[in-house]
Amino acid sequence: MDPHVQVKNLNVYYGKQQALKDVNIEIPKKQITVIMGPSGCGKTTLLKTFNRFLELTDGAQLTGEVLVDGENIYDRDVDVTEVRKVVGLLAQRPSPLPMSIYDNVVYGMHIHKMKRDRREYKAAVKHYLEIAGLWEEVQKRMHDPATSLSIGQQQRLCLARGLAVEPEIILGDEPTSALDPISSQNIEARLIELKQQYTTVIVTHTLRQAKRLADYVIYMYMGEVVEAGPASEVFNNPQHKRTRAYLEGLF
Amino acid sequence: MGMKKKRWERRHLVELFMKAIMLVSLFLVAGALGLILWTIISRGLPALNLDMVTQTPKGGFYMGREGGVLNAIIGSIYLAIGGTMLAIAFSLPITLYLKAYLGDSKWGDYIRLSLDVLWGIPSIVYGAFGFTLMIAVGLRASLLAGIIVLALVELPIMARAMDEVIRRMPVDLEHAALALGSTKFEVAVRVVVRQMLPGIVTSVLLAFGRGIGDAASVLFTAGYTDRIVTSLMRPTASLPLAVFFQLGSPYPEVQQRGYASALILTIIVLAVSLSSRWISARLNKYTVK
Ligand SMILES: Nc1ncnc2c1ncn2[C@@H]1O[C@H](COP(=O)(O)OP(=O)(O)OP(=O)(O)O)[C@@H](O)[C@H]1O
Numbered sequence: 149m150d151p152h153v154q155v156k157n158l159n160v161y162y163g164k165q166q167a168l169k170d171v172n173i174e175i176p177k178k179q180i181t182v183i184m185g186p187s188g189c190g191k192t193t194l195l196k197t198f199n200r201f202l203e204l205t206d207g208a209q210l211t212g213e214v215l216v217d218g219e220n221i222y223d224r225d226v227d228v229t230e231v232r233k234v235v236g237l238l239a240q241r242p243s244p245l246p247m248s249i250y251d252n253v254v255y256g257m258h259i260h261k262m263k264r265d266r267r268e269y270k271a272a273v274k275h276y277l278e279i280a281g282l283w284e285e286v287q288k289r290m291h292d293p294a295t296s297l298s299i300g301q302q303q304r305l306c307l308a309r310g311l312a313v314e315p316e317i318i319l320g321d322e323p324t325s326a327l328d329p330i331s332s333q334n335i336e337a338r339l340i341e342l343k344q345q346y347t348t349v350i351v352t353h354t355l356r357q358a359k360r361l362a363d364y365v366i367y368m369y370m371g372e373v374v375e376a377g378p379a380s381e382v383f384n385n386p387q388h389k390r391t392r393a394y395l396e397g398l399f
Numbered sequence: 400m401g402m403k404k405k406r407w408e409r410r411h412l413v414e415l416f417m418k419a420i421m422l423v424s425l426f427l428v429a430g431a432l433g434l435i436l437w438t439i440i441s442r443g444l445p446a447l448n449l450d451m452v453t454q455t456p457k458g459g460f461y462m463g464r465e466g467g468v469l470n471a472i473i474g475s476i477y478l479a480i481g482g483t484m485l486a487i488a489f490s491l492p493i494t495l496y497l498k499a500y501l502g503d504s505k506w507g508d509y510i511r512l513s514l515d516v517l518w519g520i521p522s523i524v525y526g527a528f529g530f531t532l533m534i535a536v537g538l539r540a541s542l543l544a545g546i547i548v549l550a551l552v553e554l555p556i557m558a559r560a561m562d563e564v565i566r567r568m569p570v571d572l573e574h575a576a577l578a579l580g581s582t583k584f585e586v587a588v589r590v591v592v593r594q595m596l597p598g599i600v601t602s603v604l605l606a607f608g609r610g611i612g613d614a615a616s617v618l619f620t621a622g623y624t625d626r627i628v629t630s631l632m633r634p635t636a637s638l639p640l641a642v643f644f645q646l647g648s649p650y651p652e653v654q655q656r657g658y659a660s661a662l663i664l665t666i667i668v669l670a671v672s673l674s675s676r677w678i679s680a681r682l683n684k685y686t687v688k
């Protein structure tokens with residue numbers, strides 16, 4: 149396996165409570181990794197360690213390493229904004245920025261000064277909206293407020309906005325759980341299209357979605373990684389009794 | 400199954416009753432406003448002429464039947480703008496501190512309660528307080544003293560209004576911007592300000608409206624004069640006091656000029672409110688609800 153992210157001896161505490169216990173995993177490059185496990189087992193916490201969002205939580209503490217392409221993102225000389233540029237996030241609920249549809253997509257490219265002139269920005273906005281499958285619907289209303297879109301459209305806008313800063317890794321914390329079935333399918337289809345180019349890590353509670361998306365599966369229980377491996381192996385022949393119980397319990 | 404026919408149940412009666420109460424209060428408020436406007440316009444309009452807004456009073460503010468109230472117009476604008484600026488300079492840090500460090504804690508609630516109490520205190524008390532303070536430091540009635548006291552009058556309403564605005568800032572927005580690799584400064588300038596600006600503009604203009612219309616607080620602190628103020632250390636006229644003095648005059652012509660002054664003040668306040676609504680609406684278009 150060609151790991152894109154390596155997690156080594158990772159422990160996370162919220163105050164005195166330990167949320168992740170000695171996590172050691174590898175996330176394969178340009179595949180979809182699905183994290184599963186019962187509520188409260190630490191999936192969100194693990195995801196937040198990948199883009200250093202954990203430090204936005206007061207009292208959260210972390211030991212261990214998260215290596216992206218072999219480089220520890222918690223090293224003192226690493227710029228957190230660079231980490232978040234490389235590791236994008238698709239949140240559970242879409243949160244458009246208080247600006248127009250166009251400005252939402254262009255925002256990240258602007259702050260990272262990624263293009264030279266207006267024409268290039270415009271072309272890039274079109275490009276990423278097409279990738280997110282939203283261009284057709286919004287091309288005539290680029291300067292409308294982003295909040296005027298439906299929730300499903302907003303989530304695709306957030307996807308376009310995230311892709312526009314050219315990340316290598318996309319994190320998704322239950323990115324379809326707030327959406328209607330059609331919109332969820334739409335997002336899922338996008339993620340599958342994109343997996344050749346991006347390393348994707350998705351948390352999901354629906355086993356069916358996990359089976360549709362996953363190349364690689366991580367199963368967690370009470371802050372520990374119980375089982376991790378290629379999807380076919382974990383789904384068809386789980387090694388651990390907790391994984392088996394979880395997979396069966398969901399049918 | 401057919402729809403159940405609407406029957407006059409208790410809850411329908413309650414709704415009807417509530418609607419009636421709302422309509423009555425709407426008419427009371429609108430009626431009172433209409434009556435006030437009608438009084439000012441019908442009595443003030445005949446006395447309103449170009450001299451009123453381009454001349455200083457001739458023959459004294461109390462007795463004078465000629466000239467205008469330019470001294471008071473300019474004084475009021477200086478006072479209100481100065482007081483509002485000063486109030487902004489204190490309100491913003493207070494509200495940011497409340498948000499960043501106190502949040503909804505016990506101390507945060509104490510400060511909010513204090514501001515609410517301050518808001519309710521009559522402005523004559525601020526005036527008296529300011530006057531005592533001025534004596535203590537040897538400051539005489541002046542534009543500067545008036546601005547300081549007006550800032551105190553405006554501060555509670557402005558700080559509380561801003562506090563409500565900032566408290567409604569969705570944390571998701573900050574996170575969304577951070578997730579794209581923004582620095583905290585970029586989040587503040589490009590996202591937070593954009594989201595909160597309409598509310599802040601409204602807070603500021605709310606306070607401005609209270610400041611420019613207040614007579615009692617500037618009575619002892621800014622004084623009154625027939626001349627146009629030229630220095631921070633000199634006393635200044637103001638429109639609310641012009642109205643007060645002119646209406647108190649024994650001469651009907653001067654009283655009429657008082658209504659004209661009130662009309663001018665109302666027009667200024669109206670213009671400020673309308674433009675603030677216009678600005679807010681424009682800024683509001685993109686904010687996330
Ligand atoms: N901000 C926080 N402060 C304190 N404890 C927290 C915080 N966030 C999470 N926890 C705790 O850490 C543990 C892991 O939480 P986490 O949100 O990572 O779970 P999760 O697997 O994402 O659950 P879910 O499936 O419900 O989203 C839980 O016991 C939770 O109560």
Ligand SMILES: [Mg+2]
Binds near residue numbers: 192193
């Ligand atoms: Mg979670």
